[in-house]
Amino acid sequence: MPIVYPHKTEMPCRDPEERRRSWDEVAEGYTMERAIAEARRCLNCQDPVCEQGCPVNVPIRDFVRHVALGDFEGAAATIRRRNLLPAICGRVCPVEHQCESRCVLFPRQDPVGIGRLERFVADWERKNGNGGETSAPELWRDQKIAIVGSGPAGLTVASDLAQLGYPVTIFEALHAFGGVLRYGIPQYRLPKEIVDEDVAHLTALGVEFVRNVIIGKTVTIDQVLDELGYSAVFVGTGAGSPIFMNVPGENLKGIYSANEFLTRVNLMRAYSFPEYDTPIQRPRRAAVIGAGDTAMDAVRCSIRLGADEAHIVYRRSEQEKGARAEDFERARDEGVIFDWLTLPKRFIGDENGWVRGLECIRTELGEPDESGRRRPVPVPGSEFTMETDLVVIALGTNPNPLVPQTTYGLEIDGHGCIVADPKTGATSRPGVYAGGDIVTGAATVILAMGAGRKAATAMHEY
Amino acid sequence: MDTTARIIEKRDLTDVTKLFVVHAPLVARNAAPGQFVILRVTETGERIPISITDFSRAQGTITIVVQAVGRTSALVCDLEVGDVFLDFAGPLGLEVPLPDEGHAVLIGGGFGTGAVFPLARALRARGVRVSSIVGARTRELVILDDLLATESDEVHVCTNDGSLGYRGFVTGRLEELLDEGAGFTHCFAVGPMPMMRAVAGTTLRRGLPAMVSLDPLMVDGTGMCGGCRVSVGGKSLFACVHGPFFDAHEVDFDEADARLTTYKEQEDLACEMAGLGR
Numbered sequence: 001m002p003i004v005y006p007h008k009t010e011m012p013c014r015d016p017e018e019r020r021r022s023w024d025e026v027a028e029g030y031t032m033e034r035a036i037a038e039a040r041r042c043l044n045c046q047d048p049v050c051e052q053g054c055p056v057n058v059p060i061r062d063f064v065r066h067v068a069l070g071d072f073e074g075a076a077a078t079i080r081r082r083n084l085l086p087a088i089c090g091r092v093c094p095v096e097h098q099c100e101s102r103c104v105l106f107p108r109q110d111p112v113g114i115g116r117l118e119r120f121v122a123d124w125e126r127k128n129g130n131g132g133e134t135s136a137p138e139l140w141r142d143q144k145i146a147i148v149g150s151g152p153a154g155l156t157v158a159s160d161l162a163q164l165g166y167p168v169t170i171f172e173a174l175h176a177f178g179g180v181l182r183y184g185i186p187q188y189r190l191p192k193e194i195v196d197e198d199v200a201h202l203t204a205l206g207v208e209f210v211r212n213v214i215i216g217k218t219v220t221i222d223q224v225l226d227e228l229g230y231s232a233v234f235v236g237t238g239a240g241s242p243i244f245m246n247v248p249g250e251n252l253k254g255i256y257s258a259n260e261f262l263t264r265v266n267l268m269r270a271y272s273f274p275e276y277d278t279p280i281q282r283p284r285r286a287a288v289i290g291a292g293d294t295a296m297d298a299v300r301c302s303i304r305l306g307a308d309e310a311h312i313v314y315r316r317s318e319q320e321k322g323a324r325a326e327d328f329e330r331a332r333d334e335g336v337i338f339d340w341l342t343l344p345k346r347f348i349g350d351e352n353g354w355v356r357g358l359e360c361i362r363t364e365l366g367e368p369d370e371s372g373r374r375r376p377v378p379v380p381g382s383e384f385t386m387e388t389d390l391v392v393i394a395l396g397t398n399p400n401p402l403v404p405q406t407t408y409g410l411e412i413d414g415h416g417c418i419v420a421d422p423k424t425g426a427t428s429r430p431g432v433y434a435g436g437d438i439v440t441g442a443a444t445v446i447l448a449m450g451a452g453r454k455a456a457t458a459m460h461e462y
Numbered sequence: 463m464d465t466t467a468r469i470i471e472k473r474d475l476t477d478v479t480k481l482f483v484v485h486a487p488l489v490a491r492n493a494a495p496g497q498f499v500i501l502r503v504t505e506t507g508e509r510i511p512i513s514i515t516d517f518s519r520a521q522g523t524i525t526i527v528v529q530a531v532g533r534t535s536a537l538v539c540d541l542e543v544g545d546v547f548l549d550f551a552g553p554l555g556l557e558v559p560l561p562d563e564g565h566a567v568l569i570g571g572g573f574g575t576g577a578v579f580p581l582a583r584a585l586r587a588r589g590v591r592v593s594s595i596v597g598a599r600t601r602e603l604v605i606l607d608d609l610l611a612t613e614s615d616e617v618h619v620c621t622n623d624g625s626l627g628y629r630g631f632v633t634g635r636l637e638e639l640l641d642e643g644a645g646f647t648h649c650f651a652v653g654p655m656p657m658m659r660a661v662a663g664t665t666l667r668r669g670l671p672a673m674v675s676l677d678p679l680m681v682d683g684t685g686m687c688g689g690c691r692v693s694v695g696g697k698s699l700f701a702c703v704h705g706p707f708f709d710a711h712e713v714d715f716d717e718a719d720a721r722l723t724t725y726k727e728q729e730d731l732a733c734e735m736a737g738l739g740r
């Protein structure tokens with residue numbers, strides 16, 4: 001009679017009090033013993049339905065079985081067959097909506113901790129293994145491939161096509177590679193060394209990384225194809241354009257988009273000012289508007305920058321929040337105050353143009369709206385003012401318009417997304433493929449990778 | 463692909479203002495009047511926007527003029543011929559829309575005297591008559607009036623103390639020229655915010671269409687952060703992708719001025735640490 005363990009094996013985390021002021025990684029990861037214990041909860045299903053919940057079809061059952069047997073190298077090799085960024089995915093995948101949501105153990109018990117195990121295996125491999133030993137192909141094919149944007153979508157296409165022997169160049173607008181992994185997701189959740197290692201790994205595969213090239217400005221896609229000698233292009237430029245609220249006072253000092261706030265912190269390391277040159281506002285009472293992953297990242301960064309009090313302000317309720325469960329809980333443990341059902345109406349400034357307050361109104365949930373979530377309805381007479389000296393607006397992003405605006409014959413939808421065949425990534429322009437957030441709007445790392453994988457296959461056939 | 467940006471010529475325009483000719487063929491390839499670059503000089507450094515003063519596709523060069531006002535710009539001014547920029551990205555921003563006929567008056571203050579040069583050349587190529595007004599505090603700080611003269615029908619120099627040319631502000635000279643009956647049809651101004659604000663005021667009063675190049679704080683320069691947002695005609699726009707040139711009469715200068723002082727304390731600290739008195 002097997003013993004049933006209904007709960008996931010705990011993953012050790014640093015103490016909330018300590019981590020409130022530290023940029024070191026919060027979750028410490030499984031030990032070997034814990035990983036094996038967790039892996040043994042898996043039933044080795046004949047039909048592993050969990051795998052259908054993974055956008056790149058990681059062979060979950062097989063890698064977990066290797067872990068259960070203590071064969072970590074085998075586990076790593078199994079994951080690598082489908083996923084080239086396991087140390088990243090194991091940390092940031094919203095598993096409760098993806099693989100783990102399909103696990104047969106769920107909902108009677110906790111699902112198998114697939115994300116945590118993937119992270120464990122990837123970290124074991126980073127320390128002990130050969131990093132999935134690969135080297136540049138001996139013979140390159142003739143057709144050069146250009147990739148625009150070095151986020152997870154672009155990195156996946158680069159890896160897949162380089163392994164097939166195509167010379168691949170990644171053009172990145174910024175001075176560092178990784179897309180949101182670099183400028184958006186903070187150090188305490190995804191150490192930047194991991195992103196560096198993955199980029200180094202691709203460089204070893206022979207992928208050429210070129211920074212400071214803004215496609216559409218430095219060179220257009222038409223020039224890449226007609227003048228620079230590339231045969232095909234993949235566009236993975238993400239959803240990088242921040243959405244503001246268009247309410248009075250929004251341009252006061254101390255009000256940031258989440259992108260600006262997180263870019264200053266993560267890409268420019270403003271938290272190490274003046275050792276690093278880029279400055280950032282040090283808050284006392286921070287208010288972050290929104291409740292997705294980005295909002296959780298911003299609010300937890302504001303605590304680490306010294307805020308005594310940090311609020312999440314969201315017009316709907318806790319149920320409708322978009323953030324990963326794990327990050328929401330960690331934010332709560334770190335002392336974040338959640339103002340649900342609260343709609344900001346305008347910002348109040350002082351005589352020097354600094355934000356000092358946020359005028360809000362309480363809401364109730366009414367009938368469902370187009371998104372299927374219940375619509376927040378303001379409650380008359382419930383206005384109040386919240387004191388604050390730092391506001392971060394984390395209400396989402398639109399696709400970056402640079403490439404769509406400057407490329408001849410590329411079909412764009414009403415949201416500014418590039419129209420691409422979901423099976424192949426092919427756009428209306430022959431030889432130009434697209435995938436990731438620029439096609440779907442803001443989504444997830446692993447979906448971007450899934451789109452990259454499909455496009456790589458189609459580009460190989462093209 | 464080679465994206466190295468190497469300095470091939472350096473000129474001291476004043477004690478604190480330097481001109482650099484940079485070999486950066488990829489940036490020069492698509493450069494157009496009104497655009498800028500973003501550069502970085504150290505691994506721990508800030509990204510700063512700098513206008514393109516001149517570009518040559520044939521030679522693959524970009525010319526920039528940098529005034530040392532703080533830590534990063536001072537580091538740039540210390541670079542010498544042969545040095546490379548750690549990062550040099552561009553061209554960024556929109557090409558400034560130029561008229562095809564008429565008489566344009568270009569106004570430059572500080573580094574702005576360089577930044578209006580590509581406009582002068584493009585305007586003349588289109589057959590537009592060009593008058594330029596160059597301003598500085600005093601004689602030694604007047605820069606690039608000779609360069610601008612090569613692409614202008616006339617150049618008017620102004621100094622606040624009267625040590626060279628007209629005594630007073632560029633807007634004083636502009637009023638004078640308008641009073642004398644100069645038939646200006648368009649105005650373009652680049653320089654310190656107070657100068658552009660004054661130009662906006664004068665041209666509005668005199669009914670002369672004017673565009674100014676705003677220089678808010680920037681991070682990425684690609685439309686990703688919104689830190690460079692400015693209010694123009696009641697709308698919030700990103701200077702790096704919708705500008706940097708905007709209709710002078712629609713700009714909310716009070717807001718733009720206030721936003722520039724966001725990091726005053728930190729900037730002063732950085733200057734102090736770098737031993738730059740301010």
Ligand SMILES: Cc1cc2nc3c(=O)[nH]c(=O)nc-3n(C[C@H](O)[C@H](O)[C@H](O)COP(=O)(O)OP(=O)(O)OC[C@H]3O[C@@H](n4cnc5c(N)ncnc54)[C@H](O)[C@@H]3O)c2cc1C
Nearest residue numbers: 149151152153173179180184215238436437443444445448
């Ligand atoms: C703060 C934050 C937290 C998140 N947390 C999670 C999480 O925990 N889990 C999860 O699964 N997802 C998360 N996401 C979403 C996820 O990061 C994205 O869905 C994913 O990164 C999209 O990948 P991408 O490759 O399409 O684009 P991006 O990662 O956005 O990369 C696009 C790259 O293209 C570059 N680029 C843009 N335009 C040009 C151009 N014209 N020329 C050259 N380069 C260009 C950009 O600089 C950027 O580097 C988060 C997003 C944010 C913003």
Ligand SMILES: Cc1cc2nc3c(=O)[nH]c(=O)nc-3n(C[C@H](O)[C@H](O)[C@H](O)COP(=O)(O)OP(=O)(O)OC[C@H]3O[C@@H](n4cnc5c(N)ncnc54)[C@H](O)[C@@H]3O)c2cc1C
Nearest residue numbers: 510511512513527528529531532533534535573677678729
């Ligand atoms: C589109 C654009 C084009 C520009 N072109 C040029 C150019 O061709 N040549 C040039 O020398 N400078 C130019 N600038 C201004 C330049 O970017 C700033 O001077 C520089 O960022 C200052 O950085 P710092 O670290 O040296 O100084 P900081 O320590 O950051 O600032 C020092 C002082 O300068 C002020 N300051 C900072 N940024 C700006 C700014 N953007 N505008 C005005 N004052 C500022 C600060 O308030 C402070 O008082 C341009 C700016 C923009 C946005």
Ligand code: SF4
Nearest residue numbers: 054058089093098099
């Ligand atoms: S890549 Fe993400 S979705 Fe796929 S198995 Fe791993 S954690 Fe789950």
Ligand code: SF4
Nearest residue numbers: 042043045050103104
């Ligand atoms: S569904 Fe759950 S129990 Fe079954 S193989 Fe997948 S992880 Fe294991």
Ligand code: FES
Nearest residue numbers: 683685687688702
């Ligand atoms: S500088 Fe970031 S959007 Fe303009």
